[in-house]
Amino acid sequence: MCTGSPSSNGSQAEESSENDNQQEQRSSTEQEPEQIQSTAIVSCTPEEVLADYGENIKLLTLNSQVAELLTIIRDKNTTRSDFKFYADRLIRLVIEESLNQLPYTDCDVETPTGAIYEGLKYRSGNCGVSIIRSGEAMEQGLRDCCRSIRIGKILVESDANTHEARVVYARFPDDIGSRQVLLMYPIMSTGNTVLKAVNVLREHGVPEKCIILSNLFCTPAAARTVVTAFPKMKILTSELHPVAPNHFGQKYFGTD
Amino acid sequence: MGSELNCCPASPTTVPAKSAFESPMRRSGRRQRTTSIGNQTTTANPCEGIIRSNNRTIYTAGRPPWYNCAGQQVEPFVIGICGGSASGKTTVAEKIIESLDVPWVTLLSMDCFYKILNEKQHELALINEYNFDHPDAFDIDLLIDVLTKLKEGRKVEVPVYNFVTHGRESQTKTMYGANVIIFEGILTFHSSEVLKLLDMKIFVDTDPDIRLARRLKRDISQRGRDLKGVLKQYLNMVKPSYANYIAPTMAHADIIVPRGGENTVAIALIVQHVHTQLQLRGFKLRETLANSYKDQPMPDSLHLLHPTPQIKGLHTFIRCKNTSRDEFIFYSKRLIRLVIEYALSLFPFKSTCVETPQGVLYEGKRMESRKICGVSILRAGETMEQAVCDVCKDIRIGKILIQTNLKTGEPELYYLRLPKDIKDFKVILMDATVATGAAAMMAIRVLLDHDVPEENIILASLLMAEIGVHSIAYAFPKVKIVTSALDPEINS
Numbered sequence: 001m002c003t004g005s006p007s008s009n010g011s012q013a014e015e016s017s018e019n020d021n022q023q024e025q026r027s028s029t030e031q032e033p034e035q036i037q038s039t040a041i042v043s044c045t046p047e048e049v050l051a052d053y054g055e056n057i058k059l060l061t062l063n064s065q066v067a068e069l070l071t072i073i074r075d076k077n078t079t080r081s082d083f084k085f086y087a088d089r090l091i092r093l094v095i096e097e098s099l100n101q102l103p104y105t106d107c108d109v110e111t112p113t114g115a116i117y118e119g120l121k122y123r124s125g126n127c128g129v130s131i132i133r134s135g136e137a138m139e140q141g142l143r144d145c146c147r148s149i150r151i152g153k154i155l156v157e158s159d160a161n162t163h164e165a166r167v168v169y170a171r172f173p174d175d176i177g178s179r180q181v182l183l184m185y186p187i188m189s190t191g192n193t194v195l196k197a198v199n200v201l202r203e204h205g206v207p208e209k210c211i212i213l214s215n216l217f218c219t220p221a222a223a224r225t226v227v228t229a230f231p232k233m234k235i236l237t238s239e240l241h242p243v244a245p246n247h248f249g250q251k252y253f254g255t256d
Numbered sequence: 257m258g259s260e261l262n263c264c265p266a267s268p269t270t271v272p273a274k275s276a277f278e279s280p281m282r283r284s285g286r287r288q289r290t291t292s293i294g295n296q297t298t299t300a301n302p303c304e305g306i307i308r309s310n311n312r313t314i315y316t317a318g319r320p321p322w323y324n325c326a327g328q329q330v331e332p333f334v335i336g337i338c339g340g341s342a343s344g345k346t347t348v349a350e351k352i353i354e355s356l357d358v359p360w361v362t363l364l365s366m367d368c369f370y371k372i373l374n375e376k377q378h379e380l381a382l383i384n385e386y387n388f389d390h391p392d393a394f395d396i397d398l399l400i401d402v403l404t405k406l407k408e409g410r411k412v413e414v415p416v417y418n419f420v421t422h423g424r425e426s427q428t429k430t431m432y433g434a435n436v437i438i439f440e441g442i443l444t445f446h447s448s449e450v451l452k453l454l455d456m457k458i459f460v461d462t463d464p465d466i467r468l469a470r471r472l473k474r475d476i477s478q479r480g481r482d483l484k485g486v487l488k489q490y491l492n493m494v495k496p497s498y499a500n501y502i503a504p505t506m507a508h509a510d511i512i513v514p515r516g517g518e519n520t521v522a523i524a525l526i527v528q529h530v531h532t533q534l535q536l537r538g539f540k541l542r543e544t545l546a547n548s549y550k551d552q553p554m555p556d557s558l559h560l561l562h563p564t565p566q567i568k569g570l571h572t573f574i575r576c577k578n579t580s581r582d583e584f585i586f587y588s589k590r591l592i593r594l595v596i597e598y599a600l601s602l603f604p605f606k607s608t609c610v611e612t613p614q615g616v617l618y619e620g621k622r623m624e625s626r627k628i629c630g631v632s633i634l635r636a637g638e639t640m641e642q643a644v645c646d647v648c649k650d651i652r653i654g655k656i657l658i659q660t661n662l663k664t665g666e667p668e669l670y671y672l673r674l675p676k677d678i679k680d681f682k683v684i685l686m687d688a689t690v691a692t693g694a695a696a697m698m699a700i701r702v703l704l705d706h707d708v709p710e711e712n713i714i715l716a717s718l719l720m721a722e723i724g725v726h727s728i729a730y731a732f733p734k735v736k737i738v739t740s741a742l743d744p745e746i747n748s
Contacts, residue, residue: 071620119572
């Protein structure tokens with residue numbers, strides 16, 4: 001099923017893994033990403049994700065088009081202009097899919113010709129929260145879908161010495177506790193940043209099940225960490241792959 | 257253009273045709289297109305609002321369907337006109353077009369197919385010793401090729417011959433789409449293969465004295481030649497050639513028109529015959545479409561967007577009659593974006609391996625070809641253009657204007673502008689809604705006539721009626737159809 005499992009480390013990539021040894025998978029992500037590996041690492045399929053992490057983590061439907069977007073974003077030879085263009089497209093798709101996780105009610109409307117269309121309606125009063133800085137890249141995508149949505153921000157910094165993540169700044173709409181929250185953070189490699197951010201949200205009275213995490217690239221380790229810590233939170237990502245494109249924020253904002 | 261608009265009827269189908277044709281054409285005089293209008297437009301029948309041109313291509317109102325409900329071509333009617341030099345062939349052709357009153361007529365002249373002369377022949381031509389009236393002076397193979405393609409309804413590039421340099425201009429004239437083709441020239445009946453392509457053969461027989469008189473007048477005043485040279489050419493080449501090659505072909509003619517263009521009785525007879533022939537080939541497309549394919553399973557070429565709650569929610573907004581225009585546009589745009597993203601995923605992809613900044617290889621996919629272009633069906637399709645531009649950098653956009661004739665209910669083609677090498681492109685054809693599919697079918701037919709392979713076309717639409725899907729899928733099974741929702745029937 002999973003040909004290049006996350007446990008594969010370079011030369012072992014072709015090793016077929018029937019194993020569900022999570023321990024091994026987790027340790028593998030601490031590998032040194034510096035050396036170029038002979039075989040490409042393959043990301044997890046939706047079935048594996050469902051089996052391994054439960055149904056609260058969802059993958060964007062991986063069609064060829066999405067695969068191309070992922071490829072362009074990961075390619076180190078992609079120009080910055082292309083990178084931003086295609087990243088924005090992927091973000092748009094992820095946001096659209098995240099919005100699908102919001103609760104809705106049935107709603108019948110009358111069409112101009114007088115027929116009744118059995119549609120549905122989303123509750124108003126959602127809000128977005130982006131984790132500074134790379135999460136801000138996703139704000140525009142959210143605004144393109146929901147014009148007047150309120151957006152809060154959290155700044156999480158990791159200490160240079162201890163690598164401990166801590167929240168430096170957080171600003172939310174006052175009534176965030178009564179809203180559905182779309183938490184935006186594109187790259188998760190350890191998941192620590194998101195843990196801190198969700199904790200802040202909970203301190204502000206947001207129930208865990210009201211949080212939807214929009215993410216582009218996630219490592220299996222991060223997925224495991226976050227799912228374990230917050231089993232009720234919904235997570236939407238486009239790819240579960242042992243190596244996260246950590247250059248995302250740098251390249252998107254042009255500070256590389 | 258203003259004066260012509262005045263004599264134009266208030267019919268909504270004819271007014272856009274005029275402005276669409278004329279405004280771009282007049283300004284860019286050098287561009288020659290099928291849809292172009294010559295510089296001497298006259299309105300023969302103001303009630304019909306038909307535009308006439310003096311010499312080349314004549315398009316009038318929109319073009320009704322030229323294919324049957326299976327999307328297959330109905331062959332255009334080809335009229336061949338033969339006759340000696342200056343016998344009045346062109347006049348006869350123009351009179352026929354005028355009286356026919358059929359839109360989408362193409363006039364093809366044999367003069368376009370003169371061979372390119374080498375230096376020696378060019379010098380001979382300058383001293384009036386090259387025989388332009390001999391069959392060898394024409395590129396018959398090219399002629400057959402062009403005429404065959406035209407008859408198949410395909411787009412062709414017709415060479416433009418320069419009588420000064422005796423070579424072909426680098427620019428060619430694009431001819432596309434005609435229900436009637438009129439092919440005229442001095443040796444149109446010479447080649448037996450050309451003869452086979454002609455549905456009707458007319459020989460214009462004019463008295464040699466009159467022809468010589470006309471020729472003298474034309475060559476001296478319009479082509480700047482001297483009397484001596486013209487006479488020499490006439491006696492040495494034109495006259496013998498007429499006797500040897502042109503006059504004998506009179507035997508092939510279905511009808512011989514004496515006195516050329518003045519012979520109104522003969523022209524009336526011809527026109528009557530052509531009308532009968534066209535009626536035999538005609539059909540009502542929309543009716544056929546609406547009556548077929550009931551209770552059939554959906555075809556494989558239909559790709560419906562995965563119905564997520566969001567998409568349903570968007571549809572709720574779009575369909576609700578109380579939605580404001582602003583909201584309607586906003587939510588349609590979101591939906592269109594999703595449709596286009598999905599359509600792109602249907603193009604062929606190839607696997608690649610790329611290096612990442614993290615130092616690992618990443619196995620991904622890239623689109624096989626970057627050559628994608630969008631073609632929108634005006635007006636509704638234009639709303640989707642922005643979305644295509646948003647997802648494909650620097651994409652080329654072609655446009656096709658198809659309007660429904662309010663009287664007959666048939667779609668009519670008014671205008672088209674497509675990227676130059678569209679046959680090399682993958683095409684996303686856009687129309688916001690597809691009801692019976694008549695307009696979309698016409699647009700697909702246009703693309704096929706421009707040599708775009710059927711499998712390279714994706715039809716993207718917000719909303720489609722089942723009937724439209726069936727018609728299109730039946731006629732063009734390889735065209736992929738992408739839409740966000742399927743309705744049993746459409747309500748604008």
